[in-house]
Amino acid sequence: MAIAPTRLLVARHGQSEWNAVGRWQGQADVPLSDEGMRQAAGAGLALGMFDAVWSSDLERASLTAAIIAEVIGIGPVLLDARLRETDVGPWQGLTHDEVEAGWPGYLDDHRRPEGFEPYDDAAGRMIAAFVDIARRSPGEEVLVISHGGSIRSVRRLLGASDARLPNLGASWFTVVGDTVSVGDVVNLADAEPTGSAL
Numbered sequence: 001m002a003i004a005p006t007r008l009l010v011a012r013h014g015q016s017e018w019n020a021v022g023r024w025q026g027q028a029d030v031p032l033s034d035e036g037m038r039q040a041a042g043a044g045l046a047l048g049m050f051d052a053v054w055s056s057d058l059e060r061a062s063l064t065a066a067i068i069a070e071v072i073g074i075g076p077v078l079l080d081a082r083l084r085e086t087d088v089g090p091w092q093g094l095t096h097d098e099v100e101a102g103w104p105g106y107l108d109d110h111r112r113p114e115g116f117e118p119y120d121d122a123a124g125r126m127i128a129a130f131v132d133i134a135r136r137s138p139g140e141e142v143l144v145i146s147h148g149g150s151i152r153s154v155r156r157l158l159g160a161s162d163a164r165l166p167n168l169g170a171s172w173f174t175v176v177g178d179t180v181s182v183g184d185v186v187n188l189a190d191a192e193p194t195g196s197a198l
Contacts, residue, residue, distance in 0.1 A: 003176050006142060029058050031060060032064065050072065053078070055078070056085070068143065089113055091116065122149070126150050152164070
């Protein structure tokens with residue numbers, strides 16, 4: 001018997017207080033800014049129906065998900081810690097300039113310090129979460145709220161373009177059994193990218 005594909009729309013959270021000032025967040029539990037809450041409400045108005053809503057357990061993602069879920073009339077929001085942002089280790093809480101001062105040339109050379117979660121590891125846990133979500137919603141469409149760095153890690157691992165995602169930027173993924181394939185990037189809000197900080 002054929003396995004029905006499950007489609008996941010995986011979106012970056014709304015603007016957080018650290019996005020607004022250009023700090024690397026990683027797995028710090030930073031709240032949404034007022035603008036982030038407005039973005040989430042706007043995204044909810046722009047979206048159609050989904051069969052379920054999942055989120056990272058970090059507040060900036062789970063509150064984004066809760067706002068959207070309320071607007072589209074679905075819930076509860078289901079949480080999975082595997083949907084968290086990449087752990088940025090010693091760069092957590094730092095600005096671009098502070099990273100450059102402490103690790104000269106790392107950003108330009110795309111190097112990362114000891115303690116920074118390997119991108120493929122972040123992608124692996126995300127993909128495992130996608131497969132489990134699809135098993136719970138076979139043949140359905142599911143909204144997933146996660147984080148820009150970890151979503152980009154999955155797209156890179158699956159051979160897709162490494163598009164920078166603004167707040168409420170999203171990527172489609174399709175899950176059939178244990179196989180995840182990547183689709184188009186879409187923007188759910190009128191936000192511009194808030195810089196390179198995760």
